Amino acid sequence: MGALVEIRDMSKIYNPGENEVRALDHISLTIDKGEFVAIIGQSGSGKSTLMNMIGCLDVPTEGTYILNGEDVSHLSDDELSDIRNKEIGFIFQGFNLIANLTARENVELPLIYRGVGQKERHELSETALGKVGLSHRMEHRPAEMSGGQQQRVAIARAIAQAPPVILADEPTGNLDSVSSKEILQILKELHADGRTVILITHDNEIADQAKRVIRIKDGKIERDYENV
Numbered sequence: 001m002g003a004l005v006e007i008r009d010m011s012k013i014y015n016p017g018e019n020e021v022r023a024l025d026h027i028s029l030t031i032d033k034g035e036f037v038a039i040i041g042q043s044g045s046g047k048s049t050l051m052n053m054i055g056c057l058d059v060p061t062e063g064t065y066i067l068n069g070e071d072v073s074h075l076s077d078d079e080l081s082d083i084r085n086k087e088i089g090f091i092f093q094g095f096n097l098i099a100n101l102t103a104r105e106n107v108e109l110p111l112i113y114r115g116v117g118q119k120e121r122h123e124l125s126e127t128a129l130g131k132v133g134l135s136h137r138m139e140h141r142p143a144e145m146s147g148g149q150q151q152r153v154a155i156a157r158a159i160a161q162a163p164p165v166i167l168a169d170e171p172t173g174n175l176d177s178v179s180s181k182e183i184l185q186i187l188k189e190l191h192a193d194g195r196t197v198i199l200i201t202h203d204n205e206i207a208d209q210a211k212r213v214i215r216i217k218d219g220k221i222e223r224d225y226e227n228v
Contacts, residue, residue: 002032002033003030003031003032003033003066004031004032004033004035004067004068004164004165004196005029005030005031005054005065005066005067005165005198006030006064006065006066006067007027007028007029007030007053007054007063007064007065007066008028008063008064008065008066009026009027009028009062009063009064010024010026010027010028010053010060010062010063010064010065011024011025011026011027011060011061011062011063011219012024012046012049012053012058012060012061012219013061013062016061022219023046023049023219024046024049024050024053024060024219025046025218025219025220026062026063026220027046027050027063027216027219027220027221028063028221029214029221029224031196031198032196033164033196034191034194034195034196035196035197035211035212036187036188036191036196036197036199036210036211036212037197037198037199037210037211037212037213037214038198038199038200038201038206038207038208038209038210038212038213038214039051039198039199039200039201039214039216040200040201040202040203040204040207040213040214040215040216041202041215041216041217042202042217043202045216045217045218045219046216046217046218046219046220047200047202047216048169048200049219050216051167051169051198051200053065054067054165054167054198055084055088055090055167056072056075056080056083056084056087056088057080057084059072059073059074059075059080060073067083067087067165068087068164068165070083085110085113085114086114086163087163087164087165088163088164088165088166088167089157089158089159089160089161089163089165089166089167090158090167090169091151091154091155091158091166091167091168091169091171092154092169092170092171093169093170093171093173093174094174095142095147095150095151095153095154095174096154097142097150097153097154097157098142099141099142099143100141101141102138102139102140102141103129103134103137103138103139103140103141103142103145103153103156104122104125104126104129104138104139106142106153106154106157107124107125107128107129107153107156107157107160108121108122108124108125108160109157110157110160110161111124111125111160111161114161116161124160124161125138125156125160126138127160128156128157128159128160129153129156131156131159131186131189132152132153132155132156132186133152134149134152134153134156137149146179147174147175147176147179148175148176148178148179148182148183151171151172151174151175151179151183152182152183152186154171155171155183155186155187155190159190159195162195164196165196165198166187166190166195166196166197166198167198167200168187168197168198168199168200169200170200170201170202171183171187171199172184172203172206180206184206184209187199187209188209191211197210208227210227211226211227212224212225212226212227213225213227
């Protein structure tokens with residue numbers, strides 16, 4: 001299907017010089033459109049730094065990052081913000097919902113920033129909430145929902161405008177086992193619909209749900225393999 005994420009010889013160095021820390025050390029990888037990939041590593045492995053690079057939340061010290069055909073390695077903060085808005089749907093461990101907004105309003109908020117008109121916003125939010133099984137909870141606020149339901153709102157927010165990349169950072173980290181299974185099932189369904197899903201985790205069981213696993217350790221890729 002063609003490359004969506006192309007990382008070439010990328011390093012991220014903090015405190016350059018004598019006490020430098022190489023959070024990423026000459027990493028190269030390609031993720032094609034339509035893949036379901038888990039990036040796994042323990043705390044301090046570099047996986048969060050790699051997620052920040054893939055998500056255009058930071059830029060590399062060295063190397064190249066091409067996202068959906070565009071070199072984003074040296075863009076300004078404002079340019080990176082535009083890329084994030086258009087290209088990436090984020091799902092975070094902490095949900096990041098706004099407490100005084102309903103589920104529908106939380107899903108619509110990023111669409112307002114993108115300049116989407118009101119009628120289209122309503123349609124997109126309803127469709128996205130329907131996909132995650134929350135059509136009946138659209139007017140509820142986060143405090144009126146379980147953790148699993150809040151994470152489903154966060155997923156609806158991420159997918160509402162069909163960004164090329166869904167980037168899920170420890171999306172089941174705050175959930176019980178039943179809710180975790182539900183969230184992973186939704187991610188699998190998104191992948192089956194043709195979305196590219198990149199899942200960041202420290203948990204082997206969760207990584208095993210993906211089709212491809214990239215293991216990172218000490219800022220380097222230790223293993224990159226297909227799940228059978």
